[in-house]
Amino acid sequence: AQTVTQSQPEMSVQEAETVTLSCTYDTSESDYYLFWYKQPPSRQMILVIRQEAYKQQNATENRFSVNFQKAAKSFSLKISDSQLGDAAMYFCAYRSANTGTASKLTFGTGTRLQVTL
Amino acid sequence: KAGVTQTPRYLIKTRGQQVTLSCSPISGHRSVSWYQQTPGQGLQFLFEYFSETQRNKGNFPGRFSGRQFSNSRSEMNVSTLELGDSALYLCASSMLRGWDSDEQYFGPGTRLTVT
Numbered sequence: 001a002q003t004v005t006q007s008q009p010e011m012s013v014q015e016a017e018t019v020t021l022s023c024t025y026d027t028s029e030s031d032y033y034l035f036w037y038k039q040p041p042s043r044q045m046i047l048v049i050r051q052e053a054y055k056q057q058n059a060t061e062n063r064f065s066v067n068f069q070k071a072a073k074s075f076s077l078k079i080s081d082s083q084l085g086d087a088a089m090y091f092c093a094y095r096s097a098n099t100g101t102a103s104k105l106t107f108g109t110g111t112r113l114q115v116t117l
Numbered sequence: 118k119a120g121v122t123q124t125p126r127y128l129i130k131t132r133g134q135q136v137t138l139s140c141s142p143i144s145g146h147r148s149v150s151w152y153q154q155t156p157g158q159g160l161q162f163l164f165e166y167f168s169e170t171q172r173n174k175g176n177f178p179g180r181f182s183g184r185q186f187s188n189s190r191s192e193m194n195v196s197t198l199e200l201g202d203s204a205l206y207l208c209a210s211s212m213l214r215g216w217d218s219d220e221q222y223f224g225p226g227t228r229l230t231v232t
Contacts, residue, residue: 037223042225043205043225043226044223044225044226045207045209045223046223047220047221047222050220091160103148103150103165103167103172103173103211103221104150104162104165104173104175105150105152105160105162105209105221106162107159107160107161108159109159110159
């Protein structure tokens with residue numbers, strides 16, 4: 001079974017600064033997808049960024065980028081120029097590319113990000 | 118296009134009762150997945166439905182069940198409620214069944230409290 005580990009329960013960053021959230025995962029599969037989801041206090045889960053395991057290039061979405069190290073099974077999220085609206089719970093998630101289980105997301109325990117002035 | 122909707126948003130039930138939660142996916146989405154979120158266990162996959170068929174199931178007891186209708190709307194049912202069933206139940210829909218680059222869109226969740 002796959003597991004996702006987020007070792008930072010809480011992180012804090014000053015507005016306009018950069019912060020990196022860590023995520024490691026364990027899998028025996030070679031083809032899969034990794035995600036970062038944001039869950040603000042409103043509870044609505046929002047997809048921040050997605051990475052396909054077969055792609056070597058790290059994904060980027062505006063101020064959000066990832067550092068994907070497949071051999072190390074590491075998938076960190078970097079938020080640049082942090083904004084107050086970035087304050088939320090961030091979840092790292094894994095999804096298999098196996099069509100039999102491809103719908104299932106396996107989540108980490110989350111990192112609560114605080115953004116201060 | 119309207120997002121994923123879940124009803125009710127809040128629910129209070131007593132131990133031993135049963136409850137039904139509803140999820141309406143984004144128009145055109147045929148896959149619906151359910152997740153349970155608790156402080157202790159985090160986010161856990163319950164099951165997934167595609168074209169009215171359960172295609173994937175998480176490790177939950179048989180008290181948790183679901184179904185999907187021909188219009189892709191889905192319901193999940195929990196019978197004989199226990200205190201530990203108190204949780205936020207999230208529904209997610211996607212266009213296809215987890216194919217490449219297929220994104221899952223989440224609803225706002227139903228907060229269930231069992232007393």
